[in-house]
Amino acid sequence: MARLLEQAAFPGLQLAKFILVIGAGVAGLSVAYEMLRRGREVMVIDRGPAGAESTWAGGGILAPLLPWDYPDTVTSLAFSAMQAWAEWVDKIEVHSGLQSEYWKCGMVALSVTNPGTALSWCEAKGVPASLSPSSDAAIWLPDIAQVRNPRLVKALRTAFLAAGGYLYESHGDFSLFSHARRVESVQIKNEAHAVEQLVLATGAWAGQPLLGVNAIPNIRPIRGQMLLYALAPGTLNSILYRQGLYIIPRQDGHVLVGSTLEDAGFDKTTDAETARYLHRSAAEMLPALTNSTPLRHWAGLRPGSPDNIPVIDRHPDFDNVFVNVGHYRYGLTMAPASAELLADLIEDKTPALDPTPYSWAAAQQRQWTDRL
């Protein structure tokens, strides 16, 4: 840690009272950064390197796929975040001095089942969209953006530290101490720190209890496999989407192909058959991929939730424990709005967005169906 903490009279207990965030993926870091900006002392703990799980593995498309397929609960949070993204990432880039390659590259959705209905939905919601000249079942969505997620995490982590945050990475060995419905302190590396509020942002692991804090309802890991290629820059300049699969171009010519939705527990292994399927399907959309060999093949674990609705609320067992989990396929997309919503709840302010659909009680009512 970069700063020396003041020693309290109580042996080993530090004076400053922290917002403690467990989990340094995009959900944890974005809340941590927001609370720092609101003038609070913030400490983040992760048992691995910051952002190395789902947040690293994701594609970085900043929109629901396809937005008209989702309930309003998903799109209202996502759209509120999408409106905030450009300004949010700009702030992070200025504070960190690092670029995250936010790029409003647009998306072509191919083979859309009911293009007329989709276009009417877009018009009603104020989402710019038009039929693509390439095919009458293709819709062009010019405002859809992407971010290079590993770079975003690097920038967010750096901005958080630059703003005075404390980060313990690769530290799975810590203890929480609670008393009368409050988590009072955390012990890590033989230091005890007083905790004002605790935020759980443990991604796909949030469905498991953590150090005596009960699990968040209905969260489970959903594996996604991805392929990475290198093409000449400019080969593809917008995202392509067809029937669940997408191709994302980066500005330097790298191209990501994804992804699968697999209910495989905490298993992050990849398999050759899936790689062949992703390659074949992607090459049908973008023939330039036909003779390319993937540079890399990986899998990540999304924090799955029924209907893709996250839980952003106070934990019912405690007065000072909050959760920001279960963003499933859209954790990068939803990050700025989720962080703001939770920060408002932590500070007892009325949030701009109605928090009811993201409450713990609402999450308890939702059940998984066969549809992942």
Ligand SMILES: Cc1cc2nc3c(=O)[nH]c(=O)nc-3n(C[C@H](O)[C@H](O)[C@H](O)COP(=O)(O)OP(=O)(O)OC[C@H]3O[C@@H](n4cnc5c(N)ncnc54)[C@H](O)[C@@H]3O)c2cc1C
């Ligand atoms: C293949 C794939 C493609 C995706 N594509 C997109 C996309 O295009 N757009 C989009 O918006 N989203 C996408 N996503 C989803 C997005 O990546 C996730 O929703 C988001 O990253 C979740 O962030 P998180 O912080 O909740 O979880 P994570 O990034 O998984 O972070 C959770 C952190 O908690 C830590 N942790 C867990 N348990 C403990 C513990 N007990 N103690 C300490 N630390 C702990 C973990 O080490 C981890 O670092 C994709 C995901 C995948 C896998």
